[in-house]
Amino acid sequence: xxxxxxxxxxxxxxxxxxxxxxxxxxxxxxxxxxxxxxxxxxxxxxxxxxxxxxxxxxxxxxxxxxxxxxxxxxxxxxxxxxxxxxxxxxxxxxxxxxxxxxxxxxxxxxxxxxxxxxxxxxxxxxxxxxxxxxxxxxxxxxxxxxxxxxxxxxxxxxxxxxxxxxxxxxxxxxxxxxxxxxxxxxxxxxxxxxxxxxxxxxxxxxxxxxxxxxxxxxxxxxxxxxxxxxxxxxxxxxxxxxxxxxxxxxxxxx
Amino acid sequence: xxxxxxxxxxxxxxxxxxxxxxxxxxxxxxxxxxxxxxxxxxxxxxxxxxxxxxxxxxxxxxxxxxxxxxxxxxxxxxxxxxxxxxxxxxxxxxxxxxxxxxxxxxxxxxxxxxxxxxxxxxxxxxxxxxxxxxxxxxxxxxxxxxxxxxxxxxxxxxxxxxxxxxxxxxxxxxxxxxxxxxxxxxxxxxxxxxxxxxxxxxxxxxxxxxxxxxxxxxxxxxxxxxxxxxxxxxxxxxxxxxxxxxxxxxxxxxxxxxxxxxxxxxxxxxxx
Numbered sequence: 197x198x199x200x201x202x203x204x205x206x207x208x209x210x211x212x213x214x215x216x217x218x219x220x221x222x223x224x225x226x227x228x229x230x231x232x233x234x235x236x237x238x239x240x241x242x243x244x245x246x247x248x249x250x251x252x253x254x255x256x257x258x259x260x261x262x263x264x265x266x267x268x269x270x271x272x273x274x275x276x277x278x279x280x281x282x283x284x285x286x287x288x289x290x291x292x293x294x295x296x297x298x299x300x301x302x303x304x305x306x307x308x309x310x311x312x313x314x315x316x317x318x319x320x321x322x323x324x325x326x327x328x329x330x331x332x333x334x335x336x337x338x339x340x341x342x343x344x345x346x347x348x349x350x351x352x353x354x355x356x357x358x359x360x361x362x363x364x365x366x367x368x369x370x371x372x373x374x375x376x377x378x379x380x381x382x383x384x385x386x387x388x389x390x391x392x393x394x395x396x397x398x399x400x401x402x403x404x405x406x407x408x409x410x411x412x413x414x415x416x417x418x419x420x421x422x423x424x425x426x427x428x429x430x431x432x433x434x435x436x437x438x439x440x441x442x443x444x445x446x447x448x449x450x
Numbered sequence: 451x452x453x454x455x456x457x458x459x460x461x462x463x464x465x466x467x468x469x470x471x472x473x474x475x476x477x478x479x480x481x482x483x484x485x486x487x488x489x490x491x492x493x494x495x496x497x498x499x500x501x502x503x504x505x506x507x508x509x510x511x512x513x514x515x516x517x518x519x520x521x522x523x524x525x526x527x528x529x530x531x532x533x534x535x536x537x538x539x540x541x542x543x544x545x546x547x548x549x550x551x552x553x554x555x556x557x558x559x560x561x562x563x564x565x566x567x568x569x570x571x572x573x574x575x576x577x578x579x580x581x582x583x584x585x586x587x588x589x590x591x592x593x594x595x596x597x598x599x600x601x602x603x604x605x606x607x608x609x610x611x612x613x614x615x616x617x618x619x620x621x622x623x624x625x626x627x628x629x630x631x632x633x634x635x636x637x638x639x640x641x642x643x644x645x646x647x648x649x650x651x652x653x654x655x656x657x658x659x660x661x662x663x664x665x666x667x668x669x670x671x672x673x674x675x676x677x678x679x680x681x682x683x684x685x686x687x688x689x690x691x692x693x694x695x696x697x698x699x700x701x702x703x704x705x706x707x708x709x710x711x712x713x714x715x716x717x718x719x720x721x722x
Binding site for chain 2: 347348350351353354355356365366369370372443444445446447
């Protein structure tokens with residue numbers, strides 16, 4: 197059942213207010229100083245400060261740039277490769293064990309190598325984000341292709357589809373209902389990893405901001421960066437959820 | 451029809467098909483090193499048939515006897531173990547737009563609207579206007595006018611079948627294969643669809659191979675019925691039906707007799 201529009205907007209706000217109140221009361225009861233445990237007011241003040249002097253925007257843009265690059269790379273490689281391995285049995289058998297071997301290795305384990313290979317700057321971070329989102333997307337795409345009903349390929353053969361048509365008119369639309377959630381999850385993972393990736397080898401980004409603020413013992417700035425990460429995360433998720441409105445995907449949920 | 455050059459003329463010669471029966475080859479047997487390949491299960495046993503151009507043939511037979519297997523081979527989806535299928539003088543090597551298959555479950559592509567599905571059949575035509583006109587004509591024939599922009603999941607079962615029929619007809623195939631196309635439809639819709647197929651067939655005069663397990667359906671619709679035996683399938687009965695349409699068992703004693711005979715042939719002694 198759908199809730200009314202105002203409720204859809206108001207109820208999450210209520211939740212946030214409750215959390216803020218809890219946060220503030222814990223801070224007061226604990227008796228810790230604001231420099232160790234900043235309350236919502238200090239965090240808000242710190243955030244406002246960083247917004248005003250442009251620091252937050254600068255670092256957010258840097259992080260978003262890396263996420264976009266890494267994520268696009270993962271999509272551009274993961275989707276076609278997933279389709280290929282999904283359809284090509286020999287290739288799948290050859291690659292699958294390797295993929296399952298590489299997949300559980302945390303992207304963070306690649307940090308030393310990434311720095312050695314790509315040096316300082318955007319590249320190692322982009323590489324880590326790529327790694328983090330590539331494998332889940334690849335595996336989801338392969339699984340989705342494996343689950344396409346053979347009936348649809350028979351229809352394709354019956355109507356004399358070319359290879360290209362089989363991809364654009366059968367495979368892609370058929371896997372979309374499974375691939376869209378995967379795209380969404382992978383974007384979340386990419387955004388999760390960017391912070392860790394930026395704690396090494398770069399001098400910008402929200403991850404760097406957190407590390408730098410910690411070194412300066414400014415916990416309010418740390419919280420400001422965390423708030424920015426959360427907010428951007430919500431926005432990215434909203435943005436990618438728009439893809440679910442594509443009409444030709446609706447059949448997947450029937 | 452059928453003077454000199456025959457179109458939609460199907461010749462099936464000495465067709466056999468067997469499958470590996472995996473159920474009789476449990477994996478445990480493989481453990482002792484002897485590679486058990488499974489027994490060969492004969493599904494079609496030397497089937498010889500000829501379908502004339504423009505014939506509406508209903509294929510009857512007990513469940514699991516190999517009706518679908520036969521038609522899938524004739525349509526080019528599966529290779530035969532031995533024997534040949536020749537349509538219009540050319541040996542069948544694979545699926546082709548000359549023989550369109552209407553599937554048992556809905557074969558509409560669910561991510562395309564009715565219109566897009568029907569347009570698949572004419573997508574190679576150059577003239578855009580003519581393309582659209584052909585598609586619209588078929589949609590009108592199956593009575594789906596106004597539903598062009600709906601997706602299959604928004605249609606009822608009967609409408610889905612009709613949409614698939616429109617998509618098959620728009621190609622103007624020489625042979626139309628229908629594998630229990632009315633499975634899962636309610637009784638009334640089924641009756642209406644029968645009527646539509648009969649009318650459509652009278653109109654387009656194409657060869658139709660229609661698989662069904664419903665004896666009455668076959669007797670009401672077909673120009674000819676072919677009854678298969680239990681597996682391995684061999685042709686048990688092959689009859690031309692020259693009764694005029696619409697057919698009524700109550701008014702036509704010869705048809706009623708035939709009905710009783712087919713029921714007996716299939717092992718049921720009292721047709722209800």
